[in-house]
Each structure stands twice: as structure tokens, then as C-alpha cells.
Amino acid sequence: MQTTMQRHQRVDVADVLRGIAVAAIILLHSIEHFNFYSYPDTAGQSTWLNFCDKAVWDGMFFLFGGKAYAVFALLFGFSFFIQYDNQRLRGKDFRGRFCWRLVLLFLFGNLNASFFTAEVLVLYSLTGFILPLTCRLKDKWLLVLACLLLIQPLPLYYAVRAACDPTFVTPSVPTAHLWAQTFAAQQNGTFLETVRVNLHAGQLASLAWAWDNGRVFQTASLFLFGLLIGRRGLFLKENLGIWNKVLCGSLIAFFPLNGLSAMLPGFVSNPSVLAPLSLTVTSLAKFSFMLILVSGGLMAYYRTRLQPLMDKIIPYGRMSLTNYITQSIIGSALFYHWGLSLHDDLGITASLFAGMALFILQFAWCTWWMKRHTHGPLEYVWKRATWLK
Numbered sequence: 202m203q204t205t206m207q208r209h210q211r212v213d214v215a216d217v218l219r220g221i222a223v224a225a226i227i228l229l230h231s232i233e234h235f236n237f238y239s240y241p242d243t244a245g246q247s248t249w250l251n252f253c254d255k256a257v258w259d260g261m262f263f264l265f266g267g268k269a270y271a272v273f274a275l276l277f278g279f280s281f282f283i284q285y286d287n288q289r290l291r292g293k294d295f296r297g298r299f300c301w302r303l304v305l306l307f308l309f310g311n312l313n314a315s316f317f318t319a320e321v322l323v324l325y326s327l328t329g330f331i332l333p334l335t336c337r338l339k340d341k342w343l344l345v346l347a348c349l350l351l352i353q354p355l356p357l358y359y360a361v362r363a364a365c366d367p368t369f370v371t372p373s374v375p376t377a378h379l380w381a382q383t384f385a386a387q388q389n390g391t392f393l394e395t396v397r398v399n400l401h402a403g404q405l406a407s408l409a410w411a412w413d414n415g416r417v418f419q420t421a422s423l424f425l426f427g428l429l430i431g432r433r434g435l436f437l438k439e440n441l442g443i444w445n446k447v448l449c450g451s452l453i454a455f456f457p458l459n460g461l462s463a464m465l466p467g468f469v470s471n472p473s474v475l476a477p478l479s480l481t482v483t484s485l486a487k488f489s490f491m492l493i494l495v496s497g498g499l500m501a502y503y504r505t506r507l508q509p510l511m512d513k514i515i516p517y518g519r520m521s522l523t524n525y526i527t528q529s530i531i532g533s534a535l536f537y538h539w540g541l542s543l544h545d546d547l548g549i550t551a552s553l554f555a556g557m558a559l560f561i562l563q564f565a566w567c568t569w570w571m572k573r574h575t576h577g578p579l580e581y582v583w584k585r586a587t588w589l590k
Contacts, residue, residue: 212283212436214502217511218495219276220518224560225269227528229261231556232549235532236319237387239544246548254549261553267487268494270321273521274420275495277325278427279436281332286431296333302587303329309526309579311404315396317529318383318403321420324411328420332428340432343425350422353415353484356477363473371473373413379406392539415480419488438503448496451489458486516567520577524563531559 234240243251281299288295303326310322335343363369379402386398411417434440462482469475501507517524534540535555536547547555570577576584 213512213515214499215276215279215436216515216518217502218272218498218518219521220514220516221498222269222272222276223517223521223524223528224514224564225265226273226525227560227563228553228556229265229269230317230319230528230532231559232258232261232552233319234536234544234547234552235317235529237384237536237544239384239388241545241548243548250548250550257550257553267484268491271419271423271488271491272495273321274325274423275427275430275491277329278332278424278429279431280427281329281336281424282428282431285332285336296336298587299333300330302583303327305583305586309522309583311400313526313529314404314407315399316533318399319407319410320525320529322525323404324408324416324420328417329424331421332424335425336428340429343429347422347425347429350418350425351485351488353418353477353481355418356415356480359477360474360481363471363477367471369473371476374409376406376409376413379403379409387537387544389538395533395537395539415484419484436499441499441503444496444499447492448500451492451496455486455489455493458482458489462486513568514564516571517564519571520567520580522583523577523579524567526579527563528559 230236243254246254284299285295288298306322306329307326310320310324310326313320313322335346338346359369359371363371382398382402383406386395390398411420430436435443462479465475465479465482469478498511502511536542536544543555567577574581
């Protein structure tokens, strides 16, 4: 039985989760120097600072690598349900309008890609067409399709074929020359040169990386899971009991999957079997950990006294598009050659503090802005452009 939410209702906990996800993305991008892997020489650096750098890198990627983006994708599908169902209640079909909305997102994504080569909005705008194509399926078929996409069907096929045929080589898109172009522009290019390279070589490399690393299938799956969450009203407090089961199941699944991912290289020698099989297992492990984060966040919001504190990040979550794009602009200006070129000055730990400072500045601005407006700047443009006659 489909659960329909009240028209126009915002689910505050979704904005909380979205805000936390974008904040985590900022911190990850900061220690990566916004996909510019150039760092100061650490040979003469003290032992404790080298330890801090490794602890920060490993800790941040264990907690948020591949998970913060997944939460963001899950909420994208959830937001589609809210918009689609609101229009359904008015007797309107939102599917065509949402396709136009994806075209607009593609433009926003290319704006973001001008500064940052590993952005996800273009991928979302392309993969997002699965939502209007499937939104009228019954829940059970949506769940089947989401699970099928989640297990990475193409890499699994490659693994099985390579296991049966030792001569088979897992195909991949050659991107080394594209990444070399983006690195050269980040290291030595002017602003216009960086934009030009990012929009061509950077975008091709980013999309190819997403394809080779299973992000296309996983993103589509997460969109459908988000749609199902909206249909079933699972973000509402009365359905919190379901997340207890999700948390238990995710904890049971994560540790063996994570352990298996680490063990595979020691037992599978054929790289054409190992690569796609590792991709599938790692993807499932990250999905399990993402569910731990989401269910834990929901329980903290509804069952503890942290709700007033967590509510403070709601303005930040409601301005996620603005924050995501402005962080790319600021990060590029901080670390790339066309800006302050701090990649040679800030190590991993220092870059984490820079990311924290950027989050605090964005958070303060969002809090001020949302007291005076109903939408963030780019969110307002996106909404108005969506409903152009």
C-alpha cells in the first residue's frame, strides 16, 4: 500500500541528512585538494604529523568515502517522490517537467565542472531519467530493479565471464591521458585554461571513472531506493521501527563484506575476475555502511535529545545545491594554480581544517540567508526555471 505524504510537507530529517552529507563531501574534497592530488613534501615532516595525515585520510574515507555521496543520491530520489506526488495530488503529471529539471541540472553540473573535475551533478542529470521512467511501477518491481542495479550486473557478468574464459580481459575506458591533462591545468594553467580542460577532458574522465567504478548502476539504484522511501513514508517518525531492522541488517552485512573486499586480492589471481568482483563487493559494503549512517542519523534525530542541535543544519541542507557548487569554486581557488595554489603548502591534516573552516563559513551564511528567504540562490533559480511556461 503506497503511503502519500501531505502536500508541500518538508521532512526536516531529510534536510538534516542532506546537510550532513554535503558537509562530509566538503571535508573529503578538501583533503583531496578538490581532485588535485598534489601535496607538500612530507620527507622532513615530524612523525606525529605524518601519523595525523594518514589517520585523517584513512578515517575520513572509511566514514564517508563513497557513503556521503550515496546519502546525497538517496535523498535525490526521495526529493523526486515529494515533487512528483505533490503534482499528482493536483492532478498533474510531473514526469515531463522533471525531465526538463534534469536538463537544468546538467547545466548546473557543467558550471560546477568548470571548477571541479569530480563533481556528480552531471552524472545525476543523466542517470536521473530512470526516475520518470519507473515511477509508476509497483513497489515490488521498483525494489527488484533497485536491487538488481545495486549488485552491479555488468561487473558481475565480467567476473563470471573471465572466470569461465581465461583469455577474457575486463574492458575499461582509457582515461590516463585525460587525467594528465586536468592535472597539468590544475598545476600550471590559467583560470580560462583550467575551465576549458575541466569541461572537456575533466568531464570525460569523471564520467568514465563513474562507469568503470560502478557509480552509474549504484546511483540509479540509490535513486530508486529514495523513491521507495518516499512512497512508504520511511523518513517519518512512526516508521522508525523499520530502521531498527535496517541498522541490524546493515551491521551484520557490512563487516563480512568489508572483510571479503580486503581478502579477495589474496585469493583471486586473475585481474579480470578480481577487478569487477572487488568492485561489486566494495560497492555493497559501502551501501551497507551508508545505511548504518542513515539509520543511525534517524534514530539520533527522533529518539535522543539531539534533535534541536541537528535541526540547526536544516538551512545548510536546504541549500545543498548552492553549497555544493560554491565549495567547488572556493576549493578550486584555494588549491589550483589559477588561485592561491595552496596545494604545495597544505598537507592532509591542514586541508581538513581548511575544509572545516569552509563548512563553518557556508553554515553561517546559510543560517543567515534562510532567515530571510525560502530558497537558496541556486535552488531558487532551479525552481523558477523548472516552471517556465
